[in-house]
Amino acid sequence: MAWRTADVLIVGAGIHGCSLAFHLMRQGGRRVLTIDKQYLGAAATGKSSSLVRMHYTDDPEARLAVRSYQYFRNWAEVVGGDCGFTQTGFLRLVKPVDYPHLRKNVDRLQCLGVNTRVVTRDEIAEIQPGLNTADVEIAAYEPESGYAEATLCAVEFMNAARAAGAELLSETRATAVRVAGGRVVGVATHRGEIAAPTVVVVASVWTRELLQPLGVELPLYPVRHQVAFLLRPPALARGHVMAIDGTLDMYFRPHGPALTLVGAREGEVIDDPDHYDEGVSEEFLLTVAEKLSHRFPPFAEAGFQRGIAGFYDMTPDSKPLLGAVPGYEGLYVEAGFSGTGFKIAPAVGEAMAELITNGRAQTVDLTLFRLTRFAEGQPIYGPYEYHDYISKHAQPAAG
Ligand SMILES: Cc1cc2nc3c(=O)[nH]c(=O)nc-3n(C[C@H](O)[C@H](O)[C@H](O)COP(=O)(O)OP(=O)(O)OC[C@H]3O[C@@H](n4cnc5c(N)ncnc54)[C@H](O)[C@@H]3O)c2cc1C
Structure with missing residues (x-):
């Protein structure tokens, strides 16, 4: 028997897991449970330099940054509390x-x-x-443009999600993703089984080891x-x-x-x-x-x-992997933010919540970030990349 149940289970309470929990509650108010093997903001989020800028060399990420900027500017009204934007x-x-x-x-x-x-x-x-x-x-x-405080943003997202009924369990490590008959049914944790028809793995590089046993190889x-x-x-x-x-x-x-x-x-x-x-x-x-x-x-x-x-x-093109995991209904991934994920977290959470709730991300289209893009030979590069480290993985198109 399951130790816990949820409608949507989020694995990882960094800025992206917290943003997703907030947006899922805002869009549907379902039973959303977030677990973290340590605590909120324990990994990259807690160390982020938190630059908020919109100068991206590719349109898909620039769109996410533009949408997210509105959150940083209007944080108190949209999320509540203070995000430390300067x-x-x-x-x-x-x-x-x-x-x-x-x-x-x-x-x-x-x-x-x-x-x-x-x-x-x-x-x-x-x-x-x-x-x-x-x-x-x-x-x-x-x-x-300017900078904000990543941990504060994650805390405020989670506070607002919890006020709407979401839950957070710290020190709860996912050890396996459970699937049956081509769909996800929950996760195993070191504290017990959690049953959920929708699971979103938002666990940075650890996402790779959680998906590997399902035959899903993520380049993280x-x-x-x-x-x-x-x-x-x-x-x-x-x-x-x-x-x-x-x-x-x-x-x-x-x-x-x-x-x-x-x-x-x-x-x-x-x-x-x-x-x-x-x-x-x-x-x-x-x-x-x-x-x-x-x-x-x-x-x-x-x-x-x-x-x-x-x-x-x-990731190989320094762009995140966002979307459904092919072959496993109800299973999604958000990972691979490649050192620039903080400033786009509000819009990514909003669009992923739309994808999970309605089957389509309307605010910003996430299709280009799909998990299969490398296998399909469709990495994301802007038309005018630079010769510096922010673009270091980029291979500008000829001409
Ligand atoms: C030093 C530094 C500076 C940065 N500067 C900027 C910047 O200026 N601007 C910008 O936009 N971005 C920046 N970034 C990137 C940005 O901080 C990250 O992209 C963002 O924080 C990633 O958030 P996340 O939620 O995806 O992952 P994380 O914050 O890494 O969270 C993942 C969470 O998953 C949990 N987890 C892992 N495995 C499991 C498991 N099996 N079970 C349960 N929980 C699990 C972890 O404990 C962790 O809390 C920087 C990153 C670093 C490290």
């Missing part, structure tokens, strides 16, 4: 070889409704005094990513712009009243996502300090405060 403005710098692509992408994004424009060296200096623009001619600028792999927090120099006490700097393969943003967060090129594939080095290396600290003080000279004297390492759940 508007800083956002600059996307690229290598000179990519300037033509930058212009094309800004045109594309404007057509999708993004408030963005190409800015010149002089304009960049006005937007952020103190930035070194000697090696930069143009950038893409989003004046309304963990790549370590380090982030440093530096003390902000007095000249920048009031904050500064947020940027992804493709010329130096790094990104930075203010972090609260006194710190600046810096991330840089992704690291190595890790063997075991349950046991890896969660600290930062001295080599990384020296590298980011050097890069940041090149781009932003006031940081030359900045002190190091702390650092963390998490991992990205990568």
Whole structure:
């Protein structure tokens, strides 16, 4: 006999599991149960740099980012509580070889409704005094972008879902997905069986091992990513712009009243996502300090405060795997966000809840993210990819 039952069982309480629980309750109010082998926000969500920007080189993700931005701006009304959104403005710098692509992408994004424009060296200096623009001619600028607080967002999504009747069970590890006669019937956990006609596995790279026994091979792999927090120099006490700097393969943003967060090129594939080095290396600290003080000279004297390492759940095209698992009615996957999943979580949850509830995602079409796209030779690439690490897996179309 089952230990618990649910109409929809969500495996994983990161930002995506929590967003899905919220949207399922809002759209249908069914018995939604979310389980996590640890606790809410224990993995990538709890470490996310939480940049909220819309500059994507592909339309499908840009659409998800545009839709999600409305949540961050109107969080109190739409979800309730506070998501910690701080508007800083956002600059996307690229290598000179990519300037033509930058212009094309800004045109594309404007057509999708993004408030963005190409800015010149002089304009960049006005937007952020103190930035070194000697090696930069143009950038893409989003004046309304910024950053939020990923754990807070996950908590607020789950609070609202629970207020509507959903449940969360922490320290409950799914050990197997149960299927019978071509459909899902629940999951086994280390605490007992949970029966459910709909199961959504939202468990980052661990999704792979849960689906493997069903003969479903998902191309998911963990790549370590380090982030440093530096003390902000007095000249920048009031904050500064947020940027992804493709010329130096790094990104930075203010972090609260006194710190600046810096991330840089992704690291190595890790063997075991349950046991890896969660600290930062001295080599990384020296590298980011050097890069940041090149781009932003006031940081030359900045002190190091702390650092963390998490991992990205990568896929071969750096785009998520979203949708139904072929061959198993009622079974769905949401994973593989490849280091950029926080900012699209509201819209992904909304569209996945529509898919599960109505059989079709209306808000944003998710078909391109289907699980079979690699087997079908249909990975997702934008028409104007860049030659930097954010696009590192991309293979731009010829011409
Ligand atoms: C250092 C870092 C910086 C980042 N910066 C940004 C950024 O600036 N902007 C952005 O948009 N994105 C960023 N990301 C990516 C973003 O944070 C992730 O894409 C997002 O948090 C993924 O959420 P998730 O819910 O899919 O997965 P996770 O947050 O990883 O959650 C998965 C959950 O599943 C649970 N789980 C796993 N296996 C089982 C099981 N068998 N049974 C039960 N539970 C299970 C885990 O315990 C975990 O809580 C960053 C990521 C990292 C690591």
